[in-house]
Amino acid sequence: MINIHLILFLAFGAVAVAGAVNLLAQTHPINGALSLIAVMAALAGEYLLLGAEFVAAVQVIVYAGAIMVLFVFVIMLLNAGVEERTKGSRVAIIFGIPGMLLGSLLIAWAVLRYSGTESVAVGALPGAPATIGELLFHEFLLPFEITSILILIAIMGAVVLASKPHPIPQGKER
């Protein structure tokens, strides 16, 4: 039975897969970054289909907004050009590609064959931001605080790493 959920899932999934394959096909990093943004936008649509409104909003704001802007900024800052291709090993191509296809077919068959056919209903679970906030500040309070420390350390590390190295003045050392 074809319904609107399945059609939307397939449409967003096609955009996501096309973006991911385009990331592999492009040689210029800026094209890869833009196709990755398309993947993230399509995934936000999938999250909405799953009833996860908060995650969809955060996906667009944090991932497609903040993180990818950082990527594009660095690509432009470093003036990254088209990547040079190096020849891969022949053994890897001969055995790797059939092996990869076989493995992914096996995994897809196993998942499709042995999973239950229960479906995911849209809006079946309360994905409202308020509920997630309650969960975040009660059950997951400790991980939440730890991630705030992680972010602080990451900020300091990024500033230290990206700042220009100061030459140590001679004679001022002990």
Next chain:
Amino acid sequence: MVPLSYYLVLSGILFACGVTGFLIKRNIITIFMSIELMLNGVNLSFVAFAAQWHSLAGQVFVFFVMVVAAAEAAVGLAIIISVYRSRETLNVDQVNLLKL
């Protein structure tokens, strides 16, 4: 109604694309973007499982994964800038010495 397995297959395809990009790409920024693609694939399976088991903990974990991805992106891009400053290249084949 979309079965859970469809979401898992899509998530697996995205993860596999990320792994392939990580292995075949030579530009360090593109390799980093492939890692982000893998994280996105895993996030999709998190949300799909959360919807399947009617548990919001999966969505909270997606939030944590995003926080870690943001921290990782900030530090990783700073490392890339620092590598570029000392090597003048973004090709990982030419960044093969620990010593400058």
